[in-house]
Amino acid sequence: MPFVSVVVPCWNEADFIEGFLDAVQEFDYPADRLEVLVVDGMSDDGTRDVLQKRDAVRLIDNPGRSKPVALNLGIREAKGDIIVRLDVHADYPPDYLAKCVRGLLDHPDADNVGGVRRSEARDDNLIGRAIALSTTDAFGAGNTRYRIGAAEPQWVDTVFGGCYRREVFDRIGYFDEALTRAQDREFNQRLRAAGGKILLLPDITCTYYARSGYREFCGWMFEGGYWPFRASRAVGRWIGSWRNVVPLGFVLAASGGLALSPFSRAARRLTFTLLGTYGAAAAYSGARLARRHRDPRLLAAMPLIFATTHVVYGVGSVWGILDPAGRRRS
Known part of the structure; x- marks a missing residue:
């Protein structure tokens, strides 16, 4: 199996970091063919204490807290032939990593592979549940396949997280560090413009914990609408859908x-x-x-x-x- 580097941007994730690391530890991918790099924005809520106690985690400092900077720091430090981006706010089954890697190996023309992201509320209340459901329903999420699901493998414009061949970054560069959000959207658009392909495999699944507070949700939606247009203006081309x-x-x-x-x-x-x-x-x-x-x-x-x-x-x-x-x- 190829050597895999898992890159995880992180900042103040005390409520989720233990569960996330437990899920990563339970991956059925060979431990000697895997490294986990957590790029932390100098968390001050106890997250770093948890990370420093885990021998299997390599902690990298990201003083500026920028997510694209964190991703680039992790990729540059990574030793793997395959780079997998994971989010702390998600829960992954034991076969998640192996399925991602197998997807790349079985589809030589794919440069990035991902799956379907299911959503659950962070807090068990009515508004939180409604928010989680809205992010996976076609009326609320449009045709975003990694959110609403797919019946069979298909080529898409983006996936959640992503499992990339290392040579992709050598070929088209890294994440745009000027983009606080939408950096993955811009990168995947650049990848596709360069002839790369992104494959969604519906048998790859994870669970994402969506925001449950109404005010927090409003801010999340505002940023979600703002960044495709702001980022497109900044880079001089349309990166949205x-x-x-x-x-x-x-x-x-x-x-x-x-x-x-x-x-x-x-x-x-x-x-x-x-x-x-x-x-x-x-x-x-x-x-x-x-x-x-x-x-x-x-x-x-x-x-x-x-x-x-x-x-x-x-x-x-x-x-x-x-x-x-x-x-x-x-």
Whole structure:
């Protein structure tokens, strides 16, 4: 089996680091063909104490706390022929790593392999559960295959985490350190533009613990809408997908219609139709999930979370387009 380097960006993960390291320790990949590099942003919540007690973990300091810098530090220090990026906020089955590596070996034309990311709430409450469900439902997540799943292997534009051949980084470079978020999206777009391929294998699965607080979720959605547009402006090319544009179009259409409604009957009708159709779709999707999960409370919670997702994401996209800080780098 090829030697594998697991690279993990980390900062203040005291609530998750023990469980994550236990999951990594249970990987059924040969221990003598594996190294784990945790690049920590100088955590001050006890995370480093846990890391320093684990002999199987190589701790690398990342004083600036930047995620792309952490990834690049880990990759440069890695000894493996294959680089696997893992997230502390996820739980991985014992065969996760072996399946990723086998996916690369069985598909020589693939440069990056990943699987399906299931979501669970970090906190067991109604809003947390609704948030987790919204990130894996097509109405909330669009056609992002690593979120909503797939019936068979398929070529995609991005995957969660990623299992890369080492030569990919020698060929196209590293993660863009100017991008606080969307650095993986930009990298995978650059990989595909250079002729590389990204493969999603549905039998590779992990569980991600989604944000459960409503305020935290709003900030997460705003950043999610902001960065595809901000990053595209910074690098001088579009790195997103059509699914990133849909919430922007909805927010602009609804805002424009509401602004014109006092002066135009046609605007009122169109706006009423738009919002009514959206409300019906959100209610239908919420009812479908409530029935599937046998929780009638989701009838009220899901439309709220869906509306928050699309509106806040769309507002973030507007600011990503307008923010002066997003000017293209010279």
